Amino acid sequence: MESEERDLLAALRAFDVLLGAGIGLESVLINLARGGYGAISTDMERIMKGVNDGRRLEDELTKAATRTKSTGYKRLLNTLKTNVTSNTDLIVDLRRQADREEEERTERIEKYIEALEGMPTGLLTVGMLGPIMLPLVAVMPYLFTVPVAGITAPSPATANLISMAGYTISVVIMALIGLKAHTKDPGV
Incomplete structure (x- = not known):
C-alpha cells in the first residue's frame, strides 16, 4: 500500500x-x-x-x-x-x-477479517492441544511397560525426543500463523 x-x-x-x-x-x-x-x-x-x-x-x-x-x-x-x-x-x-x-x-x-477467519482456531488447536498431547508421549514409556496389542512404547529417550520436537514444531506453526496475520494486514 x-x-x-x-x-x-x-x-x-x-x-x-x-x-x-x-x-x-x-x-x-x-x-x-x-x-x-x-x-x-x-x-x-x-x-x-x-x-x-x-x-x-x-x-x-x-x-x-x-x-x-x-x-x-x-x-x-x-x-x-x-x-x-x-x-x-x-x-x-x-x-x-x-x-x-x-x-x-x-x-x-x-x-x-475473512482471511483471518480460521486463524484463532488454528492457534488454539496448536497452542492448546500440543502442550496437552506431547507430555503424554513423553510419559508413554513409563505407562506402557508391557506391549499392548503388539505395540511397544518407545524408549524414554525417544519419547523425550519426540516430545521436544513436537514442542518445537508447535512453536514454529504458531509463529507462521502469526506471520500470516501480519503479512495480510491491510494497513488501514
Missing part, C-alpha cells in the same frame, strides 16, 4: 472541514503541509514551495499527480486541479471521494 493511501481519508476529511469552514484552498494546502498527514503533508509542502517560488498551483498539482502511484491520491490531486482551473464545487467532490475511499477501506478490512 502506498504511503499516501494510509493518510488519504484523514486528509480528505480535513479538506472537507477546512473548506466547509470557509478557508481558501491554498490555506488548506498550507495547513495540510504543516504535518499530520504523512506523505501527503510532505507532498503538499512541496506543492506550496513551488507556488511560493512563482509556479502556478495547477502545474504543481499536475506534477504531484504524476509523481504518485496511489490512485486515490492522484484522484484527489486531479480534483483539486480541476477546481483551480474550472471552479467546480470542491467540497461536494471531495466528500464523494472521501465516501468512496471509506468504502474501499471497509472492503479491505472485511477481506482481511
